[in-house]
Amino acid sequence: MKAIFFDFYHEHPKCGKDIVTNIDAQALFDLLSTDENIIAMIDASEAGKPAIAAVVQAVESYCDNNRQADFDLTIDQRRTVVGCMIKTILSPFGYIPVEPTTRTQKELPKSVGAKYFKSGSCYFYDSYAPPTMKIVRTATVEELDTFSLKRIVKCPYCNTKNRVDLEDGCTATTEERPMGTGRLFEVDYEEGCTSCAKSFRISGYVSEYPVGALEYEKIKATPTEE
Numbered sequence: 001m002k003a004i005f006f007d008f009y010h011e012h013p014k015c016g017k018d019i020v021t022n023i024d025a026q027a028l029f030d031l032l033s034t035d036e037n038i039i040a041m042i043d044a045s046e047a048g049k050p051a052i053a054a055v056v057q058a059v060e061s062y063c064d065n066n067r068q069a070d071f072d073l074t075i076d077q078r079r080t081v082v083g084c085m086i087k088t089i090l091s092p093f094g095y096i097p098v099e100p101t102t103r104t105q106k107e108l109p110k111s112v113g114a115k116y117f118k119s120g121s122c123y124f125y126d127s128y129a130p131p132t133m134k135i136v137r138t139a140t141v142e143e144l145d146t147f148s149l150k151r152i153v154k155c156p157y158c159n160t161k162n163r164v165d166l167e168d169g170c171t172a173t174t175e176e177r178p179m180g181t182g183r184l185f186e187v188d189y190e191e192g193c194t195s196c197a198k199s200f201r202i203s204g205y206v207s208e209y210p211v212g213a214l215e216y217e218k219i220k221a222t223p224t225e226e
Helices: 005-011 017-021 023-032 035-046 056-064 076-093
Strands: 095-097 105-107 119-121 123-125 150-154 161-165 170-177 180-192 199-208 214-223
Touching: 005 023, 005 076, 023 035, 023 056, 023 076, 035 076, 035 123, 076 095, 076 119, 150 214, 180 214
Parallel strands: none
Antiparallel strands: 095 123, 105 119, 150 161, 170 180, 180 199, 199 214
């Protein structure tokens, strides 16, 4: 399971007894523990950057928006506390500080725009840590909700690839079929090549069946000039 705030305090008692009841410290730990931020910190680690680089803006924004809170990032000790939190949070995923310790700390890239943090610890994955959690990246493939008649057609004169929208020069007929409505797009119009400027004729047909799916097509380009 993910690390919890108690795990952090238990592993880093030197962060101070006041941290146990510090509401803002707990809020920051919860912020760093979101799936989004954990993945971001691991991605930064894999790229050889300090883990804090991926979340420093979120951490600093929280503290800037709670200026009356008892968690002042201008104090070195408070920035150290954040670093210790990250160490605890990444530990279940098998990420530990880079060794030797002289290479652990690395300056933050200027591009992250940090106000208070100047450097942070770098982490690497160690399967012997051992990890108890892992990142599962998923992806879905979805169909487009519209049927496109945009095509790339080669000019019959110079073979330049022209991007055309067949919808501009077609007629459509519909027919009810077992799996729903089918549409047949008949194409017959002239197009000018974007390279040689010669006109050529685009003709043929495209069949959509069922709705949103390409059943078949036959499109050809023929010269209209000698």
